[in-house]
Amino acid sequence: MELLHVIILLFTGFLVFALDKKKKRFPVPMVLVIIGICLSLLPFFSGTMASKELIHDWFLPAVLFTAAYQFDVKHLKKNKWFIVVLSTVGLIAGVFLLASSIHAIGLVSLSFGGALLMAALLMPIDSVTVISVQQKSGQDKQIEELVEGESLASDGTSIALFTAASALFFSGQAIHPFVFMSDFFLQVLGGAAIGLVLGWLFSKAIHLLHDRHYQVMLSIVLAYASFYFAEHLHLASLLAVITAGLTLSYELEKSAESLEQAYRNHLDGFWEVVEPALIALIFLLIGLEFLTFIQWQQWPIIITVFLLTLLVRFLLLAAAAKTVPTWRRRFQWSELLLITISGIKGTVAVSLLLGLAAQEAQGLEHILSIAFGTVILSIVLQSLLIYPLSKWVAAHPDPSVRRFSEE
Template identity: 25%
Template sequence: MHTALLLVGIVVTVLVGTSLSERLRLPAPMVLIVLGVIGSFLPFVPVIELGPELVLVGLLPPLLYSSALQTSIIDIKANLTSVILLSVTAVVVTTFTVGWTLHALVPDIPWPVALALGAAVAPPDAVSASAVARRIGLPRQIVTVLEGESLLNDATALVSLRTAIAAITGAVAVGSISLDFLIAAGGGILLGLAVAAVVNLLRRRIHDPLIDTGLSFVVPFLAYLAAEEIHASGVISVVVAGLLIGHKAPVVQTSGSRITERVTWSTVAFLLEHAVFLLIGMQVVSIITGLDGTVPWSRVVLACAGVLAAVILTRMAWVLLTQWLRGLRQAPQEREPWSHAIITGWAGMRGVVTIAAVFIIPADVPHHDLLVLCALVVVLGTLYLQGLSLPWLTRALGVRPNDPAVDALARATLLQQASEAGLHELDRCDHHEDHGVAESIRARLDQRAPSRPGSGCPPAPGRSPRRRPTPGCG
């Protein structure tokens, strides 16, 4: 009964907090974190710890799978260099930079422990980036890079964290690190491919939307647990499976199944994404009160501020440096605007993966409570500092979303090409005893395509604004 009441309370709070954020014109994650902090002071609210099992097994697979389903493989391929530079190399660089900073500020913390914290705070969060990007309307290329990076960088960070934890108890050879990374990445990719192939094969034989949607709830957990069982990356397995299943959905799924699955997963992702930020806020009090007091507060504040600054500045410097180096090999008309690079560098909000990863670090390492507090400061600092200032920075740099007119024109062109292909195929078919179906199809295509002769649509330039457009005309 208590668990049921707790779940109901979380859902109600998420719905109220989201509605409140719309009235206040603030991103929902910021409002929900504040509500979580307030809730942690209430005596009747139980303590909920975001342990690694809850986040990495219960929350992360469905969140990553939902994001992967909506992500275009074609768009990621077009921006593959940027995605790899941010999801792999930027995470490694941030890990070492944060580790060096923390060890310099608190010399009592050993190098492997400092690097473990660096790996925990290195990956930006897919949920945070998507939530802010969708709200302020960033260009499609930036959103694609941020979402693609956030889908893949968790694997790099978790492999780095696993290596750092192994180094806490003993020496780790370079060859062992490389082998672990290859096993984690390669095994995750292969298992993701296998899961996607099996699911796509089954979906060709499933025509019930409810059964099809029910199958989709099994996929993220199956892909994650199977990969972790062989010490591969469950994150990569879930992402690969989600990308391929989403890419093949129009071919292997019925239209009813696609609509049902999309609506269902949108609802599930909405509740999970916002519940995560509420739970992060509920951790604040317990983390602050858990400090053992062995480190002076002045040093604690300095360490937290130093780690936060290292996280933000390292990403910004890395994005600008790679932009400059890539620009040296590109023609002027092919270079990405510097304003896009600045926005990409500043949109590095951290989230639930950072909180979960820091709890993977053994509790008996020196100053474990300080590590947890630093991770919390990074999450809150990036969410509030970068998340709240990103809309202002976007306006100041003149970065605008894609022109809706251009998107509409591209969509109309695509529909026109599809209509032409359909009519060409229709002409090749035998129309004996088709009961007028072919003519009906041609008439409907003529109504939907204003540029086709005989469509009955008035010319666009001469259309009077007071005249109601002909049905089917754009």
């Protein structure tokens, strides 16, 4: 990608952020993706190529680190068990259920391994998209906190899930659930441990520094060191970044209030400029790549798979919220629907799809087309539905339902 392309895309992103102040009915990620699709029709952008390395290795660590350290750890503590269940056991169950549905219906001629790979791409929700949309959606704060926490955890664990599914797909070996789950949890626990240790060490170092420039420099090192260290060890690299950011946030909270605010102001001064620039580039690049992957004759299949992802997510949420005794009365059905719609797919799935595009295997072109089309539908349609659905849920509360934060 040439420098002139980057400058034009950054300026386009600036215009979108500057002109759309409310970001409610027309969320920024959706607008940027649509603009990117339109720009891809221009000959000038015909050579603009995104890659997994660009999005996954350079953009996502910075964006996810910012989202993690800015996330209030108290919210994570409050919803921790629900989030843990959804982002581990629930995510695995969702992937197998979605894969089984796609394979059983026979929408496309894929092996179960191919269907499993597609499901591993499409079941996790994306924190970059979710947080960008939810912050201006007018959504109930407690639901917003829950979905943002789930999306951060899901981004971290999704890489481990995808790695296990892709290894099975390309090797052609039979699927052994125990081996699949053990590989998944090994990567998850290893990535989390790296982020926890590095986040704690770097937080102590930041407290020793008094120059805000050095504090910011150290936070940049933390974001990328946690990612590349975990990547080198073949562990969940994005989870390492997220855990490092959350650990830094937790350690900052233990400082005196004046010092914590000073630290956060210094870090925010840098990361809150970098974050929207990277978000603009990511979603514009997703739009630019859309026509490269999509096969127009597959739109009926894409729509069906998109609806299946929503149905499976709703069933999993209902199973967790309505069958576990301590969670049974914490959600009304309309809130479960809102949480379902709020689970948008996005950047991580696209970065993994770009990595798959460089490989060859039977049926891979169908996976790329259907998965990419489903991600685009998710970004556009779910982003549009969150605001009006949030308003409707707020206008029809169920007084018999206890709020999720009550213990």
